[in-house]
Structure formats: structure tokens, C-alpha cells
Amino acid sequence: MDPRSIDRDLLHGTIARALRRGGDFAEVYVEDRRGLGIRLEDGRIEQTSGGHECGAAVRLLSGERTYYAFSDELDERALSAAADAVAAAMAGGGSGPAVVELGAVRSAPEKHPVRVPPESVAIARKAELLRAGDEAARALGGEIVQAIIGYGDSRRRVLIANSLGEIVADDRTSVRLAAQIVARRGDVIQTGVETLGGAAGFELVGEAIAREVAAAAAGKAKTMLDARPAPAGAMPVVLGNGFGGTLFHEACGHGLEADAVAKGASIYAGMLGEVVAAPIVSAYDDGAIPNGWGSQAFDDEGVPTQKTLLIEQGRLTGYIYDRLRARQLGAAPTGNGRRQSFRHVPIPRMTTTFIAPGEATPEEIIAATSRGFYAKSLAGGQVEPASGNFVFGVAEGYLIENGKLTTPLRGATLVGSGIDILRKIDMIAGDFEVKTGMCGKDGQSVPVGTGQSTLRISEMTVGGTA
Amino acid sequence: MFEVLDAVLERAVARGANDVEVFAEASTSRHIKVYRQEVEQLTAARRRGLGVRVFRDGAVGHAYTSDLSESGLEEVVARAVDHAAVSDPDEFSALPQPAGEPADVHPYDERLAKATDDQRIELALKVEAAAVAADERVKTVEDTVYADGEAEVFLASTAGVRGSYRSNQCYTFAYVLAEQDGQVETGYSYSVGRALEALDAVACGNEAAQRACRQLGARKCASMTVPVVLDPFVAAAFFGVLSSALTADAVQKGRSLFAGREGQAVAADLLTLADDGTRPDGLDSAPFDGEGTPCRRTPLIQGGVLQGFLYDSYTARKAGRASTGNGLRGSYSSLPGVHPTNLVVEGQATPLDEMLAGITKGVLVTNAVGVHSGANPITGQFSVGISGILIEDGRLTTPVREVTLAGDILGMLSGIRALGDDARWVPSGSILTPSVLIEPMAIGGT
Numbered sequence: 050m051d052p053r054s055i056d057r058d059l060l061h062g063t064i065a066r067a068l069r070r071g072g073d074f075a076e077v078y079v080e081d082r083r084g085l086g087i088r089l090e091d092g093r094i095e096q097t098s099g100g101h102e103c104g105a106a107v108r109l110l111s112g113e114r115t116y117y118a119f120s121d122e123l124d125e126r127a128l129s130a131a132a133d134a135v136a137a138a139m140a141g142g143g144s145g146p147a148v149v150e151l152g153a154v155r156s157a158p159e160k161h162p163v164r165v166p167p168e169s170v171a172i173a174r175k176a177e178l179l180r181a182g183d184e185a186a187r188a189l190g191g192e193i194v195q196a197i198i199g200y201g202d203s204r205r206r207v208l209i210a211n212s213l214g215e216i217v218a219d220d221r222t223s224v225r226l227a228a229q230i231v232a233r234r235g236d237v238i239q240t241g242v243e244t245l246g247g248a249a250g251f252e253l254v255g256e257a258i259a260r261e262v263a264a265a266a267a268g269k270a271k272t273m274l275d276a277r278p279a280p281a282g283a284m285p286v287v288l289g290n291g292f293g294g295t296l297f298h299e300a301c302g303h304g305l306e307a308d309a310v311a312k313g314a315s316i317y318a319g320m321l322g323e324v325v326a327a328p329i330v331s332a333y334d335d336g337a338i339p340n341g342w343g344s345q346a347f348d349d350e351g352v353p354t355q356k357t358l359l360i361e362q363g364r365l366t367g368y369i370y371d372r373l374r375a376r377q378l379g380a381a382p383t384g385n386g387r388r389q390s391f392r393h394v395p396i397p398r399m400t401t402t403f404i405a406p407g408e409a410t411p412e413e414i415i416a417a418t419s420r421g422f423y424a425k426s427l428a429g430g431q432v433e434p435a436s437g438n439f440v441f442g443v444a445e446g447y448l449i450e451n452g453k454l455t456t457p458l459r460g461a462t463l464v465g466s467g468i469d470i471l472r473k474i475d476m477i478a479g480d481f482e483v484k485t486g487m488c489g490k491d492g493q494s495v496p497v498g499t500g501q502s503t504l505r506i507s508e509m510t511v512g513g514t515a
Numbered sequence: 516m517f518e519v520l521d522a523v524l525e526r527a528v529a530r531g532a533n534d535v536e537v538f539a540e541a542s543t544s545r546h547i548k549v550y551r552q553e554v555e556q557l558t559a560a561r562r563r564g565l566g567v568r569v570f571r572d573g574a575v576g577h578a579y580t581s582d583l584s585e586s587g588l589e590e591v592v593a594r595a596v597d598h599a600a601v602s603d604p605d606e607f608s609a610l611p612q613p614a615g616e617p618a619d620v621h622p623y624d625e626r627l628a629k630a631t632d633d634q635r636i637e638l639a640l641k642v643e644a645a646a647v648a649a650d651e652r653v654k655t656v657e658d659t660v661y662a663d664g665e666a667e668v669f670l671a672s673t674a675g676v677r678g679s680y681r682s683n684q685c686y687t688f689a690y691v692l693a694e695q696d697g698q699v700e701t702g703y704s705y706s707v708g709r710a711l712e713a714l715d716a717v718a719c720g721n722e723a724a725q726r727a728c729r730q731l732g733a734r735k736c737a738s739m740t741v742p743v744v745l746d747p748f749v750a751a752a753f754f755g756v757l758s759s760a761l762t763a764d765a766v767q768k769g770r771s772l773f774a775g776r777e778g779q780a781v782a783a784d785l786l787t788l789a790d791d792g793t794r795p796d797g798l799d800s801a802p803f804d805g806e807g808t809p810c811r812r813t814p815l816i817q818g819g820v821l822q823g824f825l826y827d828s829y830t831a832r833k834a835g836r837a838s839t840g841n842g843l844r845g846s847y848s849s850l851p852g853v854h855p856t857n858l859v860v861e862g863q864a865t866p867l868d869e870m871l872a873g874i875t876k877g878v879l880v881t882n883a884v885g886v887h888s889g890a891n892p893i894t895g896q897f898s899v900g901i902s903g904i905l906i907e908d909g910r911l912t913t914p915v916r917e918v919t920l921a922g923d924i925l926g927m928l929s930g931i932r933a934l935g936d937d938a939r940w941v942p943s944g945s946i947l948t949p950s951v952l953i954e955p956m957a958i959g960g961t
Contacts, residue, residue: 097598100579117558121581431884440885440900512919
């Protein structure tokens, strides 16, 4: 169903019903989501799966409290029950504010245009992308022993109406390709990963692109077959562009999300205006990059997305807010109130978060490093937002000796704390690139762009196995 | 609900699909967060939907929907059939056949169904209060959660599989920040069960606070190769990674370091590891799995020797054997995949004091970050960030942080020297494990 077809009186009535025992803000979020996933492994298209889910959530805010109820049903009975469930949580000290009449529906389909809607493309054609990727990976030789290629598309149509009288409709389409290639030589097994995606239609992908993505992943896996165990210890670390941005996302970005800040659970709490990074570092969160993987026209609270300056020449200038935390901290929302689906409470989330490009070239940075570690591509990692302490696996790494990349290294991890590495960034290149990621927090997974230019951290702990 | 399942089967047959299975789920859940003795967030959820799996000459198509109207059912069936047409055939893919009586497991406690929101909130408040009261260095209890869920699942197929059951579970969780001299350390704890009465709010809050406070003053230590003790939380994270290599799926796809090692010693002989979907106290216990196969106990490692792997119906057919009842579904929208139910670590228990007393120099590992990303289930190599406490002359002394623990899974398993007497359920993955002493292991520090 199209959420825009929901009766406006029903929306208004549900909001008023939620507020009838108190509270200061109420919202209805209606969503219709469709998705398809195709996966190839062992040269074969596996169990193809897809589906359709729709539902609605009612949210009531009272001061810093949130009451939330959702249901997979969309009729009047289900919406009333959800409104009653949140209202019941209020002690019942009089009713909340009057609900402003809903205005005209806002939408911005021009922001992330979709030229070829994925549902207009035959599934068989999507499957051909995977076969092309498989072929391209295996063309790299007998050491490529496994190719797992995935294609996914989704369409999420949402309608968000609230007690301020705002009503926003957003129609979101996204497409993603991912390749995970395994190479083997004797007992040594290595995996390479590459992805491509965007808030766009099927025009984003094609057989040639699928070949490129798979070949890039296969190239990484093959290179790493020659890898030696990484040394351990403190040394200069050069982080590659693209995937290297995962480190900033995890080790710093999460600490800038206003829920952690509001609770004092972030080392960046209370540090607005203070120096948190080296003077060459500026950083942004940008949810409005046209057709970007982490982009949407509006966030999941109906606030337009924007480009937010987080760090300006080393000084902390802003946080990443949803409505609730913006209100709590006396700031303006930044369009970062995101939720995985109607089954999830909106919370402050990054979109595409990155350190701004600099003036150097990647070659200059490597040449200026006499001995160090080049982390070209990172695997997953974990961070404690409170301390900013993190650990990252390095998917593709090299030793730097006398200003040159030499041996590929395996089994390396990067260990440190976010604020410490921000202060130790001493060179930034201009080769800015964004990669697609999925970010998990509080049990919710949302698409995010992670990226940066090649940059150097003057000293960092490398945990190796050599 | 069975009428809806039957309607789906009929529609699929009418579209020419003969081998069809439908899985439906209806659930309710509560999630409550408290902060500074107030309810910060309360979520009340209802969900229901179904997934259809169609087998056509070995090709599988799957589709799901939350729309149970006539048109919704028509659409989900049409999609499942379309999806089967694009998938490649696989000679081992076939509709699971009935596999016997469901296990005698009742993962449902009537008491939880009677709980009120007020009682749930009171319990969460008690957890937070206990954490704050435990130590004056507790700065804040960043997260205090009470959550529960109740679900009823239904399964029916054209092969005659037909069953349903109810299950429920609840837990509390606390995540504490402690501060001293500008240094912040964190600690967490859980309590899990199937009734509010089964949860220990005070112990949960207390333990989270103690785990945070005892890390205060932590610093890096020198690199060394020493005995380490993994506490149950950390041991569970490692056994969790290990278990993915013990699925037949990983073995058949060449992604397991255990492939071809059945009958061989892969661990110290004091270790026994089993998957057990029938334990009354296990949160992931059920009468049957997501394909209708009865749940059971499957030994994985016994006396250090690898006994076998976990199977769903597909991997079992490929291996020419029977499913072990490990074809599990995350929800109505997911396909079944091979996953552990409850993992249980067993073996001769050594009192924890005695275990520590025997160590001249070592590390008690109380937190590990990056186990899931830093451990490679194919090669078994890992390097993870840890924090913990130094063990010197049999006593816990200085806390340490920002150091790494590196090694490989097989070396670690054969290095197991003792299992503690402190076995407990760790909910992420439902793993019952004690502390584990391993020797030697490489700590990477300064």
C-alpha cells in the first residue's frame, strides 16, 4: 500500500489519542517496505528471497521519556491500540498539547532521483549481474576458490505525521552489490570484500560494474595470499581512502551522536568549541549527498537531511542530533533521527560521516613515512563509546619501509582510542572516496556511507601475530 | 492461524508448485529502558507475518509478508514461485519431510504472560539502583534494560509437516560507567529467564558495577606469553565464533577449520561441547526447528575429540545423513539456516580460586572487543583487543587495558587446562560456559 493513502483524519485522531493522558509530542510513522535479495555462491544462484512488510508506529514523548508502540497491521483498530498503549504509559495528569492540524504533505523526490525503479527490472536480469561478477572473479585465476556475490534492492515508502502539524512523505529506493571472494594457496586462505550501493535505482549497477566490484574483491584476496604475519607495536599508520573511513565512523562518529553526549557517555560531551583533533582535521556528517548510500531526503522523524560540520580545523563544532536529543540539549535537529524500520525507535545515527579531504597526495604520505603500517582496507571493528577505545581488523595491510609499500601483512589489528588518533593525524590526502556500509547500534542496522581520503596517524598500536 | 497456512499451501498448489512450506509467527514484546530511576523508553510491540518456501526441481524461492489479507497471500505466493524460477537448481534442495515427534520441550512460562508493565518497570529500576549503590565510583548506569518476548510459531507443508508451539523469555541488562581520576571504565551484566521471578535484579546491577569498578586504574602491560583465564562472557564470545565453524554449512562451503577432522582430537581432552535445543533452562530451546525437525542434543566435541557438526535438512541431505534440528529462522522473513540452539560447555569443574591460585603470572580476561571481527572462522587466527586483570602469584592484582590477545582457535582449544565452577548462561547466542584457563597465550602490550 502507499502510506500516502492513509486517511488524514485517522492520522490526526491517532496523534490526539496518544496525547490524551499527557506528553508533549506525538507522532505516527507509517511504512511500506519491499525488498529483494539474490545471492550467488559456488557459481549458483541460491535461494532467492524477498518480501513485503508494512506497519505503523506511534511514538509519544514526555520530557526525556519515549513511549513507543508498533504493529504489523495498519487499520484503525491497530492504530488505536498503539495509541492506547503509549497513552497508558503516562500517569494521566491531564492531556497533552492540542494537536496542530496537519498541513500539506512535504516530499522531495528530486533529491535522490530514481531513473530505473528496481521493481521494473526482471529478476532474471538482476541475477545476470551476479553471474557476471562470478565470471570476472574466477577469471583472475585458479587461486580464486570461492565467490559470493550479492545483489539487493529495497523500496521504503514512509509517511510521518506529528503533533506539530508536520506531515512528510518519503519514497526511498536503494540498490547494492557486494562481492566476497576467497583465494587459496596451499593452507593459506584470504578473503577480499568490495561493495557498491546508493540511494538510487537500477541505473546504478550493470554487468560491467558487477565485474569491476567482483574483480576488485578478488584482487584484494589474491594480494593477501602473499601476506606475512603483521608485526606488533606502536608505529605510524597510514589509513587508506574509502574503507579507511570506518575507523573515524566507529572510533569518533559514535561519540558525536547526541544520545551518548546527552548521557555523558561520550568523551566528546561538554567539549563543544574545544580542540579535539589536529588542526588539519575537519569533519562532517552529510545525509544529503545526492543518491548516496546513507542518504535520504528526510530522516525518519521527517526532518530534512543536511551537511553538518562536526569538527572545524580541530575544534569540535557540533553533534549528530535527533529531535529528542536536540530538544534536550537546546540544539536544532540535524536530520539524523533514523530508524531501521517502523519496529524501531528513532535515535541519533550517522549518515555519511567523514574527515574532509586535505592537500597531500597518497604517494607523498607513503613517501614521507620511513617505517610504518599501511591499512588500505579495514574489516569490522568494535568501539566503546564511553572511552572511544577501539579495535579494528585490517582486511588489507602493507608494511611501509623507507617510504615505499613493501610486504602485504595479515592478521593485523589496530588498537587505540578515537580522540588520541584524531590528535595524531598529521597528513591528509585529497583522494576522497565513500564506501557503503551497514552500521549497527542498539539492535538497529541502517545504511551508512563511510569514507575519507588517505591519511596518516603519527603513531598507533598495531596488534599483529608475528 | 493454521487456516491461513492452509490457504497459502492451496494457492501455491494452484499455481503449480507441489513442494511448499509455510512458516508463520505472531509475537508480542516489551522493551523498557530506565535511566536515573525514571522510565526513559517503553516499547510495546506486536508483529505477525509469514514466509513461504517453494521448491521446484531443486530450485528454491522464498517470499514473506506481513499482509495476511487475501491479496497479500496471493502476492506472497506469486513472489515465492517467481523467486524459485530465478534460483539455480541444487540436487540436495528438497522440501523437508516429517522427521518424527517434536521434542518434549515447553519453552513457555505462564507467569511471564501475567506480568504487568509496572512490575517490569520496578524490576528495571531495581537493577539500576543496585548498580548505583554498589560502588561510589559508579558514574552512571548508561543502559538499564528489561525486555521480554512471547511468540507463537506455526509450520505447515505439503509434505505433511504441521506443528506449532509457544515460547517466551525475558532478561535484564545493565551497562555501567565507573570513573576515577578522569579514567572511565565500563562493565556489564545480564540476568536471563522465563519469568520475572527468575531474574536477579540486584545481582545484575551489582555485577555490572563491580566489573566496571575493578577496571579503574587499568593501563597497558608488557607483551608476554602467559596463561590466561577467559571469564564466562569472554569465553562465550569465543565459543560463539567457534560454533559457526561447527556448522555443516561452513564445512561444506570450505569455510571451516574443522572440515575433515571428525574423530580427531581438536581440543584438550577435558573439554566437552554440545548443542542442546532441549535444555529446559536454555533460551533457544524449542520442540522443533524452523523446518519441523525435532530439536535434540548434539555432541560437538567430547573428551577433546570432534564428534560432528550441526545440520539442517539441506546440509544433511548433502552429507547423506539426518538433520540435527538446527535449521533455525531468525523471524518469519528469514530462510532457515544452520545455527546452534543452546551451546553448552561441559567438563570437570575446578573451583575458580584454585584455578587462579595455580598461576604465577597471567591475565584474567574480562572483556574482549573484536572477537567477531578479529577472529577468522576459516583460518582460526585471531587478534582481539582485551581488558582484564593481571594475575600475580595466584592473586588478581593490576587491571590492564588496550592490549591484544592473539593466537589461533585450534591452539587455544588444545591449550585449555581447566574449566571453572562458575558456569552461567550468556544470552548473546545462548551459551552456557564457565571460565576457561588456557595456556599459553600471547598478550600484545607495550
